[in-house]
Amino acid sequence: xxxxxxxxxxxxxxxxxxxxxxxxxxxxxxxxxxxxxxxxxxxxxxxxxxxxxxxxxxxxxxxxxxxxxxxxxxxxxxxxxxxxxxxxxxxxxxxxxxxxxxxxxxxxxxxxxxxxxxxxxxxxxxxxxxxxxxxxxxxxxxxxxxxxxxxxxxxxxxxxxxxxxxxxxxxxxxxxxxxxxxxxxxxxxxxxxxxxxxxxxxxxxxxxxxxxxxxxxxxxxxxxxxxxxxxxxxxxxxxxxxxxxxxxxxxxxxxxxxxxxxxxxxxxxxxxxxxxxxxxxxxxxxxxxxxxxxxxxxxxxxxxxxxxxxxxxxxxxxxxxxxxxxxxxxxxxxxxxxxxxxxxxxxxxxxxxxxxxxxxxxxxxxxxxxxxxxxxxxxxxxxxxxxxxxxxxxxxxxxxxxxxxxxxxxxxxxxxxxxxxxxxxxxxxxxxxxxxxxxxxxxxxxxxxx
Numbered sequence: 001x002x003x004x005x006x007x008x009x010x011x012x013x014x015x016x017x018x019x020x021x022x023x024x025x026x027x028x029x030x031x032x033x034x035x036x037x038x039x040x041x042x043x044x045x046x047x048x049x050x051x052x053x054x055x056x057x058x059x060x061x062x063x064x065x066x067x068x069x070x071x072x073x074x075x076x077x078x079x080x081x082x083x084x085x086x087x088x089x090x091x092x093x094x095x096x097x098x099x100x101x102x103x104x105x106x107x108x109x110x111x112x113x114x115x116x117x118x119x120x121x122x123x124x125x126x127x128x129x130x131x132x133x134x135x136x137x138x139x140x141x142x143x144x145x146x147x148x149x150x151x152x153x154x155x156x157x158x159x160x161x162x163x164x165x166x167x168x169x170x171x172x173x174x175x176x177x178x179x180x181x182x183x184x185x186x187x188x189x190x191x192x193x194x195x196x197x198x199x200x201x202x203x204x205x206x207x208x209x210x211x212x213x214x215x216x217x218x219x220x221x222x223x224x225x226x227x228x229x230x231x232x233x234x235x236x237x238x239x240x241x242x243x244x245x246x247x248x249x250x251x252x253x254x255x256x257x258x259x260x261x262x263x264x265x266x267x268x269x270x271x272x273x274x275x276x277x278x279x280x281x282x283x284x285x286x287x288x289x290x291x292x293x294x295x296x297x298x299x300x301x302x303x304x305x306x307x308x309x310x311x312x313x314x315x316x317x318x319x320x321x322x323x324x325x326x327x328x329x330x331x332x333x334x335x336x337x338x339x340x341x342x343x344x345x346x347x348x349x350x351x352x353x354x355x356x357x358x359x360x361x362x363x364x365x366x367x368x369x370x371x372x373x374x375x376x377x378x379x380x381x382x383x384x385x386x387x388x389x390x391x392x393x394x395x396x397x398x399x400x401x402x403x404x405x406x407x408x409x410x411x412x413x414x415x416x417x418x419x420x421x422x423x424x425x426x427x428x429x430x431x432x433x434x435x436x437x438x439x440x441x442x443x444x445x446x447x448x449x450x
Contacts, residue, residue, distance in 0.1 A: 051156045051300070051302070051347070052302075052347045052348070052349075052382075052417065052418045052419055053297040053301060053302050053303060053304070053347065053348045053349070053418075054145065054149075054302075054303050054304075054348070054349045054350075054351065054382075054414055054417075054418065055293045055294075055297065055303075055304050055305075055306075055335070055348060055349070055350045055351075056127070056128070056145070056303070056304070056305045056306070056350075056351050057290075057305075057306055057307075057308055057332070057350070057351070057352040057353075058124050058127055058128075058167070058175075058283075058305065058306070058307045058308070058353070058354065059307075059308060059309070059311045059328075059352065059353065059354035060124070060170070060172075060175035060176075060282045060283055060307050060308075060309070060310055060311060060312075060354065060355075061122065061175065061282060061310050061311035061312030061313070061354060061355075062122075062311055062312060062354045062355055062356045062357060062358060062370060062371075062375070063311040063353075063354045063357075063358070063375075063376070064081075064311075064313065064317055064321070064357070064358040064368050065113070065357045065358065065374070065375055065376035065393075065397065066079075066081065066357075066358070066360065066393075066396075066397035067081050067083055067096060067317065067318070067321055067358075067368075068095070068096050068099070068321075068325065068376065069095045069096065069099075069111045069113065069376055069378065070111075070113045070376060070393055070397055071083065071084075071085045071094070071095070071096060072360075072393075072395065072396060072397045073085060074395060075360070075395055075396050075397070076396075078361055078362055079360045079361060079362065079396045079397070081317075081318065081362065082318045083096045083097055083098060083318070083321065084096075084097045085097065086099075086100065086103050087103065088102075088103040088104070088106035089103065089104055089105065089106050089107055090106045090107050090387045090388075093106055093111075093387075093388075093389055095111070096321075096325060098321065098322065098325035098326055098329065099325060099326075099328075099329045100329065101329050101330065101333040102329050102332065102333055105333060105336070105337065106387060107386060107387035108336050108337075108340065108345075108380055108386055108387070109336070109378060109379065109380050109386055109387070110378070110379045110380070110384065110385070110386045110387070110388050110389075110390060110447075110448060111376065111377075111378055111379075111388075111389050111390065112376060112377040112378075112379070112390045112391055112405050112410070113376055113389060113390065113391045113392055113393055114374060114390070114391025114392060114393060114400035114401070114402065114403055114404050114405050115353070115357075115374060115375040115376060115377050115391075115400075115404075115405050115406075115407070115410075116373070116374055116375075116400050116404040116405065116406060117132075117406045117407055118355060118356040118357070118372035118373075118375055118407075119132040119133055119134060119355070119356075119372065120356060120370065120372035121133060121134070121355065122172065122174060122175070122312070122355065123174040123175075123177065123355060124174060124175065124177045124179070124307075124355065125174075125177075126355060126407050127353055127354070127355060127407070128144040128145065128146075128177065128178075128179040128180075128305065129142045129143070129144050129145065129179075129182075129411075130145070130407045130408045130410070130411035130438060130442075131407075131408070138182075138183055138429045138430070138431075138433070138435060139183060139429065139430045139431065140182050140183030140184075140185070140429065140430050141180060141182040141183060142182045142183075143180070143181050143182035143183060143184045143188065143427070144163075144178075144179025144180055144181070144182070144190075144305075145179065145303060145411065145414065145415075146162070146163035146164075146165075146178070146179045146190055146302070146303035146304075146305060147163060147179060147180070147181040147182065147184045147188040147189065147190070148184070148188075148427060148437055149162055149163065149302040149303050149418065150162040150163045150181075150184075150188040150302065150303075151184050151188050151427055152420065152425070152427070153302055155300065156300035156301075156302065157253055157299060157300030159253060159254055160253050160254050160257070160296075160299045160300035160301060161190075161191035161254075161301065162300075162301060162302040162303065163178075163179070163188065163189070163190045163191065163301070163302065163303045163304075164178075164190060164191045164192070164193075164296055164301050164303070164304050164305075165177075165178020165179060165190035165191070165192035165194075165195070165304075165305045165306070166178075166192075166194060166289045166292060166293065166304065166305070166306040166307075167192070167194065167195065167283050167305065167306055167307035168194045168195060168276075168278060168283060168284055168307075169194070169195045169196065170278065170281055170282055170283055170307075171278070171280065171281025171282070172281040172282065175281070175282045175283060175307060175310070176195060176283060176307060178190035178192045178195070178305045179303075179305055183429040183430045183435075184427065190305065193258075253299045253300065254299060256299070257292070257295040257296045257298070257299040258292060258295075258296075260288060260291060260292070260295075263291065263295070267291070267334075267338065268288070268291065270334045270337075270338075271287050271288060271290055271291040271330070271331065271334040271335070271338075272287040272288070272327075272330050272331070272334070273286070273287055273288050274286045274287035274288065274289075274327060274331070279309050279310040280310055281310070282307070282309065282310025282311075282312070283306075283307030283308060283309060283310065284307075284308075284309075285308060285309045285324070285327055286308075287327065287330060287331045287334075289306045289308075290306070290331040290332070290334060290335040291334070291335075291338075292304075293306055293335070294335060294338055294339065294342075294344075294348075297344070297348055298342075298344075302418075308327075308328060308331065309324050309327070309328070311324075311354055313358070313367050313368060314363065314365060314367040314368075314369055315363075315365030315366060315367040316365065316366055316367060317358075317362070317366055317367045317368050318366060319366075328352075332350075332352060332378070332380075335350065336350060336380045336381065339380075339381050344381070345380075345381045345382075345383070346381070346382070346383035347381075347382075347383075348381045348382065349379070349380075349381050349382030349384070349414050349417045349418070350378075350379065350380040350381045350382070351377060351378070351379050351410065351414065352377065352378040352379075353375070353376065353377040353378070354375065355375075356370060356371060356372040356375050357371045357372070357373070357374050357375035357376065357397075358370070358371050359371045359398075360396035360397050360398040361396075371398070373398060373399055373400075374393055374397070374398065374399055374400050374404075377405075377410060379410075379413075379448065382414070382417035382448075383417060384413070384417060384448040384449060385447065385448055385449070385450070388447065390403060390405060390445070390447050390448075391403040391404065391405055405445065406442065408438050408439060408442035409442050409443070409444070409445055410445070411437070411438050411442070412438045412442045412443055412444045412445075413444040413445045413448050413449060415437055415438065415444075416444040416449055417449070420437070422436070422437040422438035422442075422444075423436060423437075423438055423439070423440045423442070423443065424436075425437050
């Protein structure tokens with residue numbers, strides 16, 4: 001048996017889980033082989049898109065917007081916080097003193113200070129789909145942006161999944177969610193090697209390609225038999241998905257994308273390593289995952305999601321800020337500068353955000369509590385207009401004061417940068433009903449693409 005460990009997902013009605021593990025060799029008629037899983041619910045293939053991509057960085061727990069990129073120096077001491085603003089290379093824009101590298105290249109970033117409409121739950125759903133988890137759901141649920149891109153564009157490079165998630169398995173599992181496929185089915189789920197085993201599971205240990213080819217021939221024989229006896233036609237196209245399944249396992253490009261020893265040592269040092277130790281029940285503080293994301297996009301990925309640290313700071317807000325802000329500053333700036341240096345800044349969009357903001361009032365534990373009323377987002381790349389602040393908040397940072405921005409607007413903008421009109425493009429749900437990627441009232445943000 002050859003297994004590649006990945007995401008542990010929901011179970012189907014027959015008890016078989018979605019593509020959380022990839023297995024070759026389970027050939028019994030009642031088993032679900034990897035080719036079957038890749039084939040399930042993917043009946044059509046759209047014309048491939050140009051290779052543009054999005055990297056989504058999730059700050060699990062809700063980062064304190066008023067201590068990062070929207071400091072309130074005129075607010076009372078119980079709101080203002082301990083950090084001071086510094087000027088940036090864009091006149092008139094100031095951010096927290098603990099983001100000095102970002103300040104020196106603020107012309108490559110845009111900050112949204114007035115994100116509204118957060119659902120208020122401790123999950124990544126809204127940041128991955130643009131839709132509230134408690135809102136109306138089609139059967140199967142809404143797909144994440146990565147799954148939608150997988151469906152619309154398919155694979156850029158054989159053997160390299162279109163959609164990858166780099167977050168680990170977290171104690172609070174929703175904080176490590178790479179994005180679910182929803183009604184698109186498991187064939188468009190994220191390939192998430194760190195949520196089960198590790199990237200070393202992609203290496204074919206103690207098995208020759210010749211032996212794998214023999215097993216491949218046997219598998220095809222069984223699949224042909226099953227297709228012949230399946231009068232419904234559900235097995236059509238199985239050979240294609242067999243090829244895709246073996247491609248994932250044997251592709252050297254995917255393994256090399258994870259192998260940072262092949263990267264320029266100076267670039268590796270610029271990103272830094274961080275730590276693989278999980279932050280309580282949240283993600284780790286790995287800085288090298290920012291570099292992995294860039295390498296995966298170069299290898300052919302259309303969407304890469306990752307989580308960085310745990311931001312649910314009900315206590316010790318400023319102590320944690322002094323620890324995490326410089327690390328985030330290093331990771332983000334290394335990634336964005338790298339994209340510019342490689343001429344990828346027009347083709348790769350970067351978005352950084354969490355599920356909601358934090359309270360204006362500092363509590364007795366020197367922390368800030370949950371605050372869905374307003375939050376922040378950071379964007380870079382994608383050919384967008386940068387070097388700007390979008391929106392503003394009230395004096396205490398508690399409400400949007402000017403230009404409130406909703407999550408679907410950001411998604412409409414990201415899709416636009418990917419070459420997709422999200423308000424006109426549809427994907428059929430399980431009942432065959434066409435579903436828009438973003439509701440028609442949410443246009444791309446003119447500040448970023450005008």
